[in-house]
Amino acid sequence: MHDTTNWVTEVYSKDGSALSLTGATKLHEEQSPFQRIEIYDTAAFGKLMVLDGCFMVTDRENFLYHEMMTHPALYTHPDPKTVCIIGGGDCGSLKEVLKHPEVKRAVQIEIDERVTRVAEQYFPDLCTANDDPRAELKFIDGLKWVKDAEPGSVDIIIVDSTDPVGPAEGLFNEAFYRDCHRALGDNGILVQQSESPLFHLELQASIHGHMRNAGFGQTRTLFFPQFIYPTGWWSATLAGKGDLHNFRRDDALNKPYATEYYNADIHQAAFAMPEFFKRRLAK
Amino acid sequence: MHDTTNWVTEVYSKDGSALSLTGATKLHEEQSPFQRIEIYDTAAFGKLMVLDGCFMVTDRENFLYHEMMTHPALYTHPDPKTVCIIGGGDCGSLKEVLKHPEVKRAVQIEIDERVTRVAEQYFPDLCTANDDPRAELKFIDGLKWVKDAEPGSVDIIIVDSTDPVGPAEGLFNEAFYRDCHRALGDNGILVQQSESPLFHLELQASIHGHMRNAGFGQTRTLFFPQFIYPTGWWSATLAGKGDLHNFRRDDALNKPYATEYYNADIHQAAFAMPEFFKRRLAK
Numbered sequence: 001m002h003d004t005t006n007w008v009t010e011v012y013s014k015d016g017s018a019l020s021l022t023g024a025t026k027l028h029e030e031q032s033p034f035q036r037i038e039i040y041d042t043a044a045f046g047k048l049m050v051l052d053g054c055f056m057v058t059d060r061e062n063f064l065y066h067e068m069m070t071h072p073a074l075y076t077h078p079d080p081k082t083v084c085i086i087g088g089g090d091c092g093s094l095k096e097v098l099k100h101p102e103v104k105r106a107v108q109i110e111i112d113e114r115v116t117r118v119a120e121q122y123f124p125d126l127c128t129a130n131d132d133p134r135a136e137l138k139f140i141d142g143l144k145w146v147k148d149a150e151p152g153s154v155d156i157i158i159v160d161s162t163d164p165v166g167p168a169e170g171l172f173n174e175a176f177y178r179d180c181h182r183a184l185g186d187n188g189i190l191v192q193q194s195e196s197p198l199f200h201l202e203l204q205a206s207i208h209g210h211m212r213n214a215g216f217g218q219t220r221t222l223f224f225p226q227f228i229y230p231t232g233w234w235s236a237t238l239a240g241k242g243d244l245h246n247f248r249r250d251d252a253l254n255k256p257y258a259t260e261y262y263n264a265d266i267h268q269a270a271f272a273m274p275e276f277f278k279r280r281l282a283k
Numbered sequence: 284m285h286d287t288t289n290w291v292t293e294v295y296s297k298d299g300s301a302l303s304l305t306g307a308t309k310l311h312e313e314q315s316p317f318q319r320i321e322i323y324d325t326a327a328f329g330k331l332m333v334l335d336g337c338f339m340v341t342d343r344e345n346f347l348y349h350e351m352m353t354h355p356a357l358y359t360h361p362d363p364k365t366v367c368i369i370g371g372g373d374c375g376s377l378k379e380v381l382k383h384p385e386v387k388r389a390v391q392i393e394i395d396e397r398v399t400r401v402a403e404q405y406f407p408d409l410c411t412a413n414d415d416p417r418a419e420l421k422f423i424d425g426l427k428w429v430k431d432a433e434p435g436s437v438d439i440i441i442v443d444s445t446d447p448v449g450p451a452e453g454l455f456n457e458a459f460y461r462d463c464h465r466a467l468g469d470n471g472i473l474v475q476q477s478e479s480p481l482f483h484l485e486l487q488a489s490i491h492g493h494m495r496n497a498g499f500g501q502t503r504t505l506f507f508p509q510f511i512y513p514t515g516w517w518s519a520t521l522a523g524k525g526d527l528h529n530f531r532r533d534d535a536l537n538k539p540y541a542t543e544y545y546n547a548d549i550h551q552a553a554f555a556m557p558e559f560f561k562r563r564l565a566k
Contacts (some may be wrong), residue, residue: 002292007301009285016327017510018290018303044299061481061514198344198510225508225516227300227481231509232346232515261557269555272548275541 008040008048010055012230015199019055019228021045027122032114035166037120039122042238047122049090051162055228057090057123065193066126068224068270069236069260073156074100074189075252075267076244080155084183086142086171088160089115092126097158098134099257100105106135113139143170147252148197149183157184159192164203172207177214177239187242194237196230197277204235205280211239218244221277222270224261291323291331293338293511298482302511304328310405314546315397316447324407327509330405332373334398334445335565339563340373340406349375349409351507351553352519352523352543356439357383358535358550359527364388365467369425369454371443375409380441381417389418396422428454432466438439440467442475445532447486455490460497460522469524477504477520480560487495487518488563492513494522501527504560505553507544 007022008024030037038050046059057065070093074080082106083097089110097106106129110116116137129135138145144247146157157180161168168186170176172192180190190211194204208219216239225236238244252264273281290305294300306326313320321333329342340348353376355361357506364387366380372393389412395398397422403410419497421428427555429440440463444451453459463473468536473494477487491502499522509517519529556564 001286002294002301004285004287010304011285011305013305014327016305016325018285018293018305020301020303022296022299022301042299044297122482125446137318198508198564223508225481225506225514226516228518231508233510256557260559263556263558265555266557272552273546274544274549275546276543278546 027128032112034112061227063260064226066096069093071262072098073189075248082154083156084154085158089128090119093160095129098129098132109138109142146179147184151182152185154183157190174210174213177211181215190239192237194235207237219245234243284484315395317395332336334414345509346543347509349379351443353379353533354545358531365437366439367437373402374442379414381412381415392421392425392428420447429462434465435468437466439472456498458492460494473522475520477518481514503527
């Protein structure tokens with residue numbers, strides 16, 4: 001038996017496993033109108049945000065997720081001027097998006113303002129772009145915002161949501177993707193965080209199906225490591241009105257900012273499909 | 284607090300984290316002359332082998348490690364006839380190696396015969412190639428075997444070892460790599476499991492240094508997911524006497540056997556270096 005005092009643990013009950021961070025001190029806990037928000041300080045991963053019991057962000061390794069939710073789509077679109085982030089309340093995706101000088105407007109639509117306020121307090125490094133004049137932070141329902149958006153007015157929609165249960169459930173279906181398709185301009189790209197290839201293969205396949213049915217001509221999944229998410233192996237699925245194989249490689253090679261994970265080679269590598277995934281999509 | 288009854292847990296104490304598999308029943312436990320060997324049946328991952336407290340193999344996701352320790356090197360070498368596996372007592376790497384019809388001889392040198400005997404009992408799927416006439420199972424010290432091998436007699440050496448503490452410590456240094464260099468023929472390749480980029484970056488950099496100092500002209504690290512190893516993100520580092528950028532892509536595309544993860548695209552993608560890794564190696 002291990003002494004689990006001061007461990008913070010997420011149990012993946014459907015998949016018979018659990019991840020713990022040790023040496024954890026709870027710094028904050030509240031029940032927002034949408035979910036339970038907890039912040040811990042941990043021995044080796046810095047601060048940790050937990051929403052409804054699910055690990056969301058740590059200081060040490062959030063760069064993987066935030067870089068991969070943003071830069072691949074931004075360097076695929078030929079000219080991304082307007083980007084909308086649905087969810088993303090920790091502001092890490094917003095920060096990465098605004099590293100791109102070609103972006104003129106980035107709208108973050110997080111339903112739960114408390115997530116952002118807590119992130120501003122405990123994850124200041126993720127919130128450094130919140131005051132960028134190109135950033136708009138809205139605390140409303142993303143589903144409704146997308147439905148009401150002027151057709152063709154957005155270049156990239158990034159669905160940086162929690163799992164497809166609770167507040168985020170409506171973000172994983174065809175009706176929402178159809179609204180996204182309408183809001184996106186020519187060459188528009190939708191990015192959906194799409195869970196673990198080991199645990200959620202059927203969900204991933206269904207996301208491809210819903211996106212195609214919603215009118216997107218192309219869909220591609222990219223894969224990346226993410227320790228604190230179930231299995232440590234995560235994905236994002238892109239839907240494109242244009243060609244998702246387009247890649248502004250020279251721009252990525254000459255990006256005017258630093259990254260920790262993403263680069264031009266990682267961009268291309270991330271889209272390689274594991275054999276079991278390829279077989280499932282071919283069905 | 285979570286009810287941790289029937290959890291089997293590995294604590295990554297230096298890195299403040301822990302992974303558990305739930306619904307676990309212990310099927311076997313013994314102290315071999317080299318290490319403590321445990322076998323569990325788990326709720327969602329099938330059988331699990333634990334050596335000295337470290338998770339080694341599960342039924343559900345061992346394919347990632349075994350395919351990536353073998354096929355990339357085998358499709359890089361122009362004509363791999365003789366392959367030697369140091370460690371690899373669960374026999375999973377041996378099985379993958381012997382899927383290649385061009386391999387004429389595969390020698391597995393595991394210091395702890397009990398690991399293999401226990402694997403034969405609890406992981407029969409990994410041991411299906413043990414009776415292949417091309418397979419030789421030796422239970423001796425791999426360090427000594429490599430030192431005594433005829434110069435230039437081996438095409439690929441795969442170091443499928445535990446962590447660089449305990450029985451495997453001597454497998455991570457320059458003297459051993461020099462012996463491997465001598466044992467390898469022209470275009471010979473050494474493959475070393477090389478831990479997690481998030482937790483073991485300095486070790487990985489030192490492996491590259493030791494391999495270069497041992498006489499190898501090229502070194503490359505490949506990356507892959509592996510849920511039950513620390514951080515869920517793992518790596519293997521290759522050292523080549525020939526060109527590690529060589530890739531028998533047509534052969535990989537037309538491989539006469541099934542895989543779960545590896546394919547020609549994954550081969551090329553796995554070598555993409557994360558930005559932080561590239562920066563560290565450039566130092």
